Amino acid sequence: MAYVIGVIGGGQLARMMVPPAIHLGLDIRVLAETEGSSARLAATRVGDYHDAETVLAFARDVDAVTFDHEHVPQDVLAALVDAGVAVHPSPEALFVAQDKIVMRRRLTDLGLPVPDWAAVRDAGALGVFLAEHDGRAVVKTARGGYDGKGVRVVRSADGADDWFAALAEGEALLVEELVEFRRELAQSVARRPSGEIVAWPLVESIQRDGVCAEVIAPAPNSAGRLADVAEQIARTIADELGVTGVLAVELFETTDDRLLVNELAMRPHNTGHWSIDGSTTSQFEQHLRAVLDLPLGDTGMHDRWSVMVNVLGGPEQGTLAARLPALMEDLPSVKVHDYGKDPRPGRKVGHVTATGDDLDDATYRARAAAEFFQG
Incomplete structure (x- = not known):
């Protein structure tokens, strides 16, 4: 019997998994966000990956679930694990990829080389960092940025005021040295x-x-x-x-x-x-x-x-x-x-x-x- 693999997300990465799945004799199924997605040839369900019931229904008969992106919420991932679904990469690993501040903290704890960084919640903290780094830095939203989105070079403490204003309680921005x-x-x-x-x-x-x-x-x-x-x-x-x-x-x-x-x-x-x-x-x-x-x-x-x-x-x-x-x-x-x-x-x-x-x-x-x- 062929392995059945479920992919959450219907983008081009899921699309490019289809040919090797066919060559390996795998049954590949895709939970796509919309009709007509890039991976529509393998899309067996269209639905919201934020909804645990939708994702659990999709994963009911698969041997493993994997992803076209890292944006599936942790509570949905936990529901999959609780239901006995093999999730790869694991929710614990994905959590590090989902939040840039968590990622920087974890890599720093492992002693791996990263740019100098800090988590900042207001213009005052950003100004302190800028003063220590020649008056320039890179500010990133902790979640959701890609392909240059959610990334900004700043040279003044008020350079990210709009992002600070949009932060929810307990959230922060990542600020890093501008690496040469x-x-x-x-x-x-x-x-x-x-x-x-x-x-x-x-x-x-x-x-x-x-x-x-x-x-x-x-x-x-x-x-x-x-x-x-x-x-x-x-x-x-x-x-x-x-x-x-x-x-x-x-x-x-x-x-x-x-x-x-x-x-x-x-x-x-x-x-x-x-x-x-x-x-x-x-x-x-x-x-x-x-x-x-x-x-x-x-x-x-x-x-x-x-x-x-x-x-x-x-x-x-x-x-x-x-x-x-x-x-x-x-x-x-x-x-x-x-x-x-x-x-x-x-x-x-x-x-x-x-x-x-x-x-x-x-x-x-x-x-x-x-x-x-x-x-």
């Missing part, structure tokens, strides 16, 4: 409940307007100590937090040669999309293996380089599908991944990947394909 960094890196690992961990190569991510634009695997000039330290950081987090499934650790490589943890994602992540075409085992197949506690796959690369570029939607471009035949003709070596979304400015509607032995050539082909779709 050379580049952003990401280290992905996968861990299964029995403790086996595998790692992919360290990658470089290039951000534009707070959104991941490109990923290069492996990160250029990263072999040796840099890659070893990044992998050890990710393995430590996965083990100490008991993460099951894919864990992506976003990192800053600072101008004074340090690695600092920026963000965590306990699910497949944009910086790992290259692995679909560039690795023996993609992050999506590996995630399914891990949450079902199946042996993990090899993470070696098919070619020396893999370059992934996101395709951002705009009203002038139409759908990716409409332009696909022409791209196939011009760039037959580029792999295209369409998320099945209506395009709008700044929205991730797909990605393209090029691989090869020459980094410049792979980068050129991937960028050319993305530009073709974006008009």
Whole structure:
């Protein structure tokens, strides 16, 4: 009998879990938020993931539940556990990913490298932090931010007054030093409940307007100590937090040669999309293996380089599908991944990947394909 896996959330991450589930002979089911979601081909129920009864009904006959995002409330996760459902990653692990202040506190307690930080509840506390950090800092909402949302550079104590005014009792904002960094890196690992961990190569991510634009695997000039330290950081987090499934650790490589943890994602992540075409085992197949506690796959690369570029939607471009035949003709070596979304400015509607032995050539082909779709 096939394993049955339930995915909460109907976005592109759930969509990209479908092909490996089919290849592994798994029955994959998706609880989507809306009709016509990106993962609609596997959506067996449409409903509100904030509602425990809806989620429990969806999870009734599955072997394990996993996630397209980290936003499922803790009381809903607790209801799943109380009902005997295997939840991966666990509510305890997800709690660290759901709240940036909790995450910073936990990583600090583990002795892992993070930017200097504080939890602040008013302009006075923010002003004290600014005075200690050359008058500038990064303020983040503790929950809900992504792709540059909920993140703000401030240079005055009143720079986050609107966010302070919106805080509920007991809530705080996260303030961090403004890190001087050379580049952003990401280290992905996968861990299964029995403790086996595998790692992919360290990658470089290039951000534009707070959104991941490109990923290069492996990160250029990263072999040796840099890659070893990044992998050890990710393995430590996965083990100490008991993460099951894919864990992506976003990192800053600072101008004074340090690695600092920026963000965590306990699910497949944009910086790992290259692995679909560039690795023996993609992050999506590996995630399914891990949450079902199946042996993990090899993470070696098919070619020396893999370059992934996101395709951002705009009203002038139409759908990716409409332009696909022409791209196939011009760039037959580029792999295209369409998320099945209506395009709008700044929205991730797909990605393209090029691989090869020459980094410049792979980068050129991937960028050319993305530009073709974006008009």
